Amino acid sequence: MRLIKDSSPRILVIWAMLLIAGLVALSLGRWSLAFVSFATLALSLLPPLLAARWSLVLPLPYLVFTTFFFFASIFLGEAFDFYERLWWWDLALHGSAAVGFGLTGFLFVFMLFEGDRFAAPPSAIAFITFCVAMMVGAMWEVFEFTMDTTFGLNMQKSGLDDTMADLVLNAIGGLIASLTGYVYLVRNTAGLLGMGLSEFIHMNQRLYQKYKHRLKK
Structure with missing residues (x-):
């Protein structure tokens, strides 16, 4: 809950888009798109999860950068x-x-x-x-x-x-x-x-x- 509460609305939108895209791809049998969507989502969640595990506080710009990077490189770069x-x-x-x-x-x-x-x-x-x-x-x-x-x-x-x-x-x-x-x-x-x-x-x-x-x- 704290992870979601402290996140930027833009980041939450990206996470939601990736989740929805992965679920839709699964329903349509597009396995490669589903994999790319869920892989991007997992990598985007990794920095804040690790920060919480190690009791680190991540500045919002850092969290935004990492999320957009994985979204742009894997999802937009490969899927689109x-x-x-x-x-x-x-x-x-x-x-x-x-x-x-x-x-x-x-x-x-x-x-x-x-x-x-x-x-x-x-x-x-x-x-x-x-x-x-x-x-x-x-x-x-x-x-x-x-x-x-x-x-x-x-x-x-x-x-x-x-x-x-x-x-x-x-x-x-x-x-x-x-x-x-x-x-x-x-x-x-x-x-x-x-x-x-x-x-x-x-x-x-x-x-x-x-x-x-x-x-x-």
């Missing part, structure tokens, strides 16, 4: 063939996802140090952030390969060329995220993306005790 209709669809999704997962990696690494900016050089934390973004990007490529070979989808499109282009975009997005994290550690601000980092840290201060104490001084 947006990857073929819009040439930039795959590029935009992979680039934005790399930035988002990179920032998530920064928050996780920073949390391991309890928000202590001096426990490791900012450059080292930024490097780990880049590595996390690349790791998640590589895992997504494995996921696409698995979906294509197991369920007959076409997420990889042109195969090797598509995979390598996606990894290059992951590297660019990861670099943006790591630079954002570096600047944030050095200057306590980093533009719009830095505001997102500050919001998450502020909402989960118990995980960043040393950084919170520094801000109070």
Whole structure:
């Protein structure tokens, strides 16, 4: 109930659409569409469920981003063939996802140090952030390969060329995220993306005790 209560109306609409689409597809015997619908719904629910399990508070923009990303990449991309209709669809999704997962990696690494900016050089934390973004990007490529070979989808499109282009975009997005994290550690601000980092840290201060104490001084 808390998960539903704290969610944006737009997110609830997407979840409802996915549920209805999956049920209708099942009734019509369209198994692939039903699978895509329920898979998208499950992945969209995963971040808030994990956050609740680990007692984390997710900023609404983060929840909106993850929900729209899974909806746009799996449901619109596969069920409605947006990857073929819009040439930039795959590029935009992979680039934005790399930035988002990179920032998530920064928050996780920073949390391991309890928000202590001096426990490791900012450059080292930024490097780990880049590595996390690349790791998640590589895992997504494995996921696409698995979906294509197991369920007959076409997420990889042109195969090797598509995979390598996606990894290059992951590297660019990861670099943006790591630079954002570096600047944030050095200057306590980093533009719009830095505001997102500050919001998450502020909402989960118990995980960043040393950084919170520094801000109070």
